[in-house]
Amino acid sequence: MIELKNVHKAFGKNTVLKGINLKVNKGEVVVILGPSGSGKTTLLRCINFLESADDGELIIGDTKVDFKNATSKEILAVRRRTAMVFQNYNLFNNMNAIENVMEGLVTGRKMPIGRAREIAKQALDKVGLKDKYEAYPLQLSGGQQQRVGIARAIALNPDVILFDEPTSALDPELVGEVLSVMQAVAKEGITMIVVTHEMSFAMDIAQHIIFMADGNIVEEGSPKDIFTNPKEKRTKQFLERILPRWNYSI
Amino acid sequence: MVFDFHYVITSFITAVHYIPVTLALSLIPLFIGIVFGTLIAVCRKFRIRFIAPLADIIIPVVKGIPLVLHLFIMNFLILKPFDLLAQYYAWADVIRFMDKVYIAIIAISIYAVIIISETMRSALMSVSEGQYEACYSVGLTRWQALRRVVLPQVFPVAIPVLGNNLIGLIKGSSVVYLITVVDVMNGALTTAQINYRFLEAYIAAALIYWGICLLTERLFAVWENHMKKYQLGSAKNNLRQEVL
Numbered sequence: 001m002i003e004l005k006n007v008h009k010a011f012g013k014n015t016v017l018k019g020i021n022l023k024v025n026k027g028e029v030v031v032i033l034g035p036s037g038s039g040k041t042t043l044l045r046c047i048n049f050l051e052s053a054d055d056g057e058l059i060i061g062d063t064k065v066d067f068k069n070a071t072s073k074e075i076l077a078v079r080r081r082t083a084m085v086f087q088n089y090n091l092f093n094n095m096n097a098i099e100n101v102m103e104g105l106v107t108g109r110k111m112p113i114g115r116a117r118e119i120a121k122q123a124l125d126k127v128g129l130k131d132k133y134e135a136y137p138l139q140l141s142g143g144q145q146q147r148v149g150i151a152r153a154i155a156l157n158p159d160v161i162l163f164d165e166p167t168s169a170l171d172p173e174l175v176g177e178v179l180s181v182m183q184a185v186a187k188e189g190i191t192m193i194v195v196t197h198e199m200s201f202a203m204d205i206a207q208h209i210i211f212m213a214d215g216n217i218v219e220e221g222s223p224k225d226i227f228t229n230p231k232e233k234r235t236k237q238f239l240e241r242i243l244p245r246w247n248y249s250i
Numbered sequence: 251m252v253f254d255f256h257y258v259i260t261s262f263i264t265a266v267h268y269i270p271v272t273l274a275l276s277l278i279p280l281f282i283g284i285v286f287g288t289l290i291a292v293c294r295k296f297r298i299r300f301i302a303p304l305a306d307i308i309i310p311v312v313k314g315i316p317l318v319l320h321l322f323i324m325n326f327l328i329l330k331p332f333d334l335l336a337q338y339y340a341w342a343d344v345i346r347f348m349d350k351v352y353i354a355i356i357a358i359s360i361y362a363v364i365i366i367s368e369t370m371r372s373a374l375m376s377v378s379e380g381q382y383e384a385c386y387s388v389g390l391t392r393w394q395a396l397r398r399v400v401l402p403q404v405f406p407v408a409i410p411v412l413g414n415n416l417i418g419l420i421k422g423s424s425v426v427y428l429i430t431v432v433d434v435m436n437g438a439l440t441t442a443q444i445n446y447r448f449l450e451a452y453i454a455a456a457l458i459y460w461g462i463c464l465l466t467e468r469l470f471a472v473w474e475n476h477m478k479k480y481q482l483g484s485a486k487n488n489l490r491q492e493v494l
């Protein structure tokens with residue numbers, strides 16, 4: 001279980017997160033929606049301390065961290081319980097696919113190489129890259145790179161995987177392969193927090209939808225609630241803009 | 251006095267013996283420069299306390315001082331205290347032990363550290379922030395990220411520039427004749443001091459420097475290609491796969 005309490009974050013005078021409270025149950029898939037600049041990326045990055053929040057609290061499993069005075073030891077501990085899938089993949093360019101997946105296990109967690117290799121192979125098989133163990137990032141398509149990114153995350157067996165718009169840098173014809181891998185990961189009961197603009201993914205896979213605007217959580221609920229019966233005006237506006245077609249079909 | 255090629259050869263033969271000195275005067279500083287220059291560049295990148303702000307101030311200053319001045323200043327800074335000590339303890343011979351070559355190596359090394367720290371700084375900038383973030387996201391520390399992911403990507407980028415830095419050091423090291431160190435330059439001149447064939451001596455020295463630099467350039471090009479293969483061979487393989 002992951003819980004965020006009263007998270008605040010400002011960049012200079014620009015307050016980006018204005019007291020976010022969020023609870024994600026084990027095995028749950030949470031999708032965060034919201035207009036550009038609403039703070040979705042910042043929120044995700046605060047969870048694994050790629051951004052340091054100014055105030056608030058993070059509870060992850062039995063670890064409780066105060067954002068304001070987190071020690072580097074605590075930060076490392078949180079990072080070793082989380083994993084992230086980036087919009088632009090960010091695979092290690094100097095390593096092939098299997099080395100990318102092994103790195104966090106071998107260097108980060110001091111796992112013996114043999115075991116890490118087995119886990120990495122399983123993870124790559126799971127994302128459908130059985131024949132690409134030795135391929136370097138430059139040799140892979142965007143979709144394949146992102147699937148290595150997902151393998152790198154699941155191999156760590158983290159408490160939660162954070163996805164920041166994992167398909168938005170992809171050519172449209174490659175989006176499907178990544179979404180179906182994410183769907184398979186979700187089915188395994190791995191906790192996921194996903195920022196995405198893929199509404200079909202949100203509707204089909206998410207158990208919980210969070211709608212953010214201007215640094216606040218405006219509304220949250222089941223996909224059905226949010227998509228068919230949004231309560232807040234802000235949510236309605238956003239959905240109308242992003243899903244004009246859906247208004248008719250629902 | 252007519253130009254006489256024979257004197258070029260005489261001078262050349264004498265100067266060739268001092269190639270090891272010139273190499274020592276450039277390769278040792280290169281090595282020291284890579285080690286400490288990388289360290290300084292990394293400290294500046296991570297904004298390490300005290301070191302980073304200090305480097306921000308010192309490096310632009312030291313970079314603006316010509317190598318000759320480094321040499322003279324070092325010569326003075328190191329020799330003076332030794333002189334005083336020698337006088338005090340009445341060691342007449344202490345200066346002889348304190349070979350000027352060491353002073354030259356120290357001066358050139360300081361210069362090399364500064365120059366190479368700038369090389370490494372710009373090479374470090376070629377690695378995107380995303381690479382660090384990916385490291386952190388899988389639970390690597392800053393130093394692990396550097397060692398495992400960042401520096402292995404930095405060095406291939408830095409190699410051609412380091413090659414130019416080395417050539418600069420080789421040519422720059424010729425100023426050591428000013429503090430009486432006998433390197434290729436000074437070696438060539440020793441013959442001229444006897445026969446007054448300065449032009450011939452200069453040409454002999456020029457030929458040797460040119461040869462060393464050419465060789466250095468070639469070696470670095472080979473090394474660079476080797477590194478490229480290791481990094482981008484992937485792109486080539488990709489093409490091959492598509493063709494097949």
Ligand SMILES: Nc1ncnc2c1ncn2[C@@H]1O[C@H](COP(=O)(O)OP(=O)(O)OP(=O)(O)O)[C@@H](O)[C@H]1O
Binds near residue numbers: 034
């Ligand atoms: N490193 C930073 N420095 C300064 N301001 C930043 C930084 N990162 C984000 N911001 C600002 O924070 C606000 C929220 O950005 P964020 O990236 O979290 O939005 P988002 O909801 O992810 O938007 P998008 O849908 O476009 O990705 C924006 O106003 C942005 O300009």
Ligand SMILES: [Mg+2]
Binds near residue numbers: 040041165
């Ligand atoms: Mg974003």
